[in-house]
Amino acid sequence: MIIDMTILRAMVNDVGTEMFPGIRDVYVQESTETIERLQKSLASGDFETLARDIHTQKSVLETYGAADALEQALSLDKKCKSGVAVGDMDAEIRKFISTLAETRDAVSRLTAEDLKEF
Amino acid sequence: MLENYKVRILIVEDSKSLGMVYAAVARQLDAAVRVAETGVRAMEIINEFQPEIILLDLWLPDVKGMDILRYIQKQELKIVTIVMTANGSVDYAVESMRLGAYDFLEKPISTDRLRTTLNNTIEKIKLSALAEPFIPGNSIPGGFIGESPAIKAVFDRISRVRYSNASVFITGESGTGKDVTANVLHEMNTSRKGPFVAINCAAIPRELMESEIFGHVKGAFTGATQDHQGAVSQADGGTLFLDELCEMSIDLQSKLLRFLQSSVFHKVGSLKDEKVDVRIICATNRNPMEEIKKGRFREDLFYRLYVIHIHLPPLRQRGFDVVLIARYFLKKYSDEEKKGFIGFSKDAEAYLMSRPWPGNVRQLQNMVHQAVVLNTGEVMTRDMLPRDMMQGDAPANENAVTSDTFMRNTGSIYSTPARFFRSAGGFGIIDGYRISGAPDIVSAESRNDGHSVQEADTGFSQDISDNRPENRSAASSPKIPEVLPPPTTSRGTDSFSVDISGGALPLDEVEKLYILEILRRNSGSVSRTAEELGLVPSTLYRKISRWQKSGEIVKTGEVYFKSTD
Incomplete structure (x- = not known):
């Protein structure tokens, strides 16, 4: 599931649906920047930046109900904590980046109307 | 006056989107909010905005959140810090509390949980604004000291x-x-x-x-x-x-x-x-x-x-105030007696906090005065504290008004009456009691938590030593006192029971069960639980850490469970 709408809807209604457009746009921009950094870290083998971004994404993805991406982030976070080298996580990181992009695109299409509680 | 007052909150969170969500929640509480994505920016905002509350992510891109905590502590800034981290290690929690953090939230933080934590903190800040005039040094009469x-x-x-x-x-x-x-x-x-x-x-x-x-x-x-x-x-x-x-x-x-x-x-x-x-x-x-x-x-x-x-309240119910008051008297008597004491050692402060103080502030005052007169140095250590003044576990006056006896009789708003009764099934019902002493003796010490009571009641406490298993014959049944309804409080009528039909449980097991129950009621908030139990939060974190490491409890979400549950 790319986005668990129950979770996202609950969060948005909690902070106010009028806030969603702003939050959405910031999330989309932030995701784009994170994707770029992850690609750079993968290319350069920068473990520290990679680990920090994955760690941060755990909380972000859970807050936004991004179920698939969250599952992958949790797995990667565990591997980073165990000291697995960047190269050994290559395939998994690429998959994560792809899922992040999907998630970003899904969120970008949502409107406040989509998230109003019934 | 306080209704129009906006508490200032700084949110330090490197994820811009998360920062926006947290800020939205904080603004709903009518606070003035600023957000920083880096440690350096956070320090700038601390100096210009002078926040009263900081929601601080421990893992920032440029500096460690712990370093910001250290800075706040060293500068003695009056900021309530709530630490956030996705790393649920209790060691982080203990370390951050030791550095002065007020609360510790494990990510992901639900908006509901964040709102509750911030709201409680804002209320405390506003109360502090009322209490400020009573802290000595602000040229307000009386000389009250305390933050409990x-x-x-x-x-x-x-x-x-x-x-x-x-x-x-x-x-x-x-x-x-x-x-x-x-x-x-x-x-x-x-x-x-x-x-x-x-x-x-x-x-x-x-x-x-x-x-x-x-x-x-x-x-x-x-x-x-x-x-x-x-x-x-x-x-x-x-x-x-x-x-x-x-x-x-x-x-x-x-x-x-x-x-x-x-x-x-x-x-x-x-x-x-x-x-x-x-x-x-x-x-x-x-x-x-x-x-x-x-x-x-x-x-x-x-x-x-x-x-x-x-x-x-008696001094033993005031937590860290013991240390604050002791420090005040240490300075006062060091000046008067022309001694050079600048503070207490950590073990001295821990010792002060562990004492029951039946003579309360006056006893503490006399003890510090004597210690200053009889010793020299810069740091007052534990062995300098006069032991002969530290004895006694009960009020000197047996008819003294302790908080639970007076409140029980008059229904004062200051505490929920503490009560103990036992049902026919042999279960011990513990309601509002702090467990101390021998496993089968329960002391009637009420919480001083400010919850109102709906009724003035005539509760009672009972020494159940006569019902210890070894004193019970096979034919006898436990005495069953009149079963009183639980007190009506703003928290409802939940009770906590311990099954002792198979024999008395070790005290530490009962303590663990009780703590887990109170944690559950507080949705896993260690700081709220510690406050209710009259503990310093780091003490409670250490207990939880020990139980987790030994596998006695596990954590699921925000709730702790016994491993055997």
Whole structure:
């Protein structure tokens, strides 16, 4: 599931649906920047930046109900904590980046109307 | 005034989108909010915005969140810090609490949980704004020191009633500051221009007390060689403080009651009516209800005086205030005695916090004074503290008004009455009790958590030593006292039970079960649980850490479970 709408809807209604457009746009921009950094870290083998971004994404993805991406982030976070080298996580990181992009695109299409509680 | 006050909150979170969500929640609480994505930016905002609350992510791109905590602690900034991290290690929690963090939230943080935590913190900040004038050094009379919820509730009460001329009834164990409170009430009531006159009813011989209070005319009795203005005349336009009121004789209580009803009195030996305008504050360390029951105190006088009640918590219920007060006296007596002490060692402070202080602040004051006089150095260590002054676990006066006995009888708003009863099935029901002593003895010590009671009740406590398994014969059944309904509080009527049908549980097991239950009720909030249990949060974190490491408990979401559950 790319986005668990129950979770996202609950969060948005909690902070106010009028806030969603702003939050959405910031999330989309932030995701784009994170994707770029992850690609750079993968290319350069920068473990520290990679680990920090994955760690941060755990909380972000859970807050936004991004179920698939969250599952992958949790797995990667565990591997980073165990000291697995960047190269050994290559395939998994690429998959994560792809899922992040999907998630970003899904969120970008949502409107406040989509998230109003019934 | 406080309704329009916006608490300033800084959110330090490197994820911009998360920062927006947290900021939205904070703004719903009518706070002024700023957000920083880096540690450097956070430090800039701390200096220019002077936040009162910081929501601080520990893992930032440029600096460690712990370093920001250290900075706040070192600079002694008055900021309440709530730490957030996705790393659920309890070691982080303990370390951050040690560095002064107020609370610790594990990510992901639900908006609901964040709102509750921020709301509680904002309320405490606003209460502190009321209490600020009572901290010494701010040239406010009285010299109250304290940050514990128990004493802040007192500050709040004093603040609310300061302009009232209604009678005040102060209760509390010996040495809790009843006279200080009376003085503060007088000083804060700027509408009264007259003096503060104090009479200690226990210190005056009974035969002279009427004269001391109402005065006498020349020749009224042998030795009355001239007219004497009594305390009520001296206090005209001001405040009369009657300390140890329960020591007053019944006859004089009648005269006092008449005076309170009409503001008219006459001196001993005189028939002339005199009228004064006096605000009455009285205090006792006895339990007035007990005194009434024993016929030593008039019930009508009690209810005449009991318009505003202030109960001073014992020092043992004030947590870290013990250390704050000890530090104050250390500085005071170091200056007076020309000694160079600058502080206590950590083990000395831990020792101070572990003591029961039956003599309360006065005992602590005397102990620190003696320690300063008898020692030299810069740091007061544990072995410098006089051991002979640290003995005793029970109030010296067995009829002393402890918070639970007085509150139980009068339904004061300050605590939920503590009660113990046992059902026919042999289960022990523990409701509002802190467990101490032997496993089968439960001490009746109420929480001082400010929850209101809906009823004035006559709860009781029971020593269940006669029901210990080894004392029970196979044929006997446990005595079943009258089962009282649980107290009605704003938290509902949940109870906590421990199954002892198979025999008594080790005390530490009961403690663990109790703590887990309170944690569950607080949605896993360690700081709220610690506050309710009268513990320092780091102590509670260490217990949880130990149980987790030994596999005795596990954490699922925000809730801790026994591993065998």
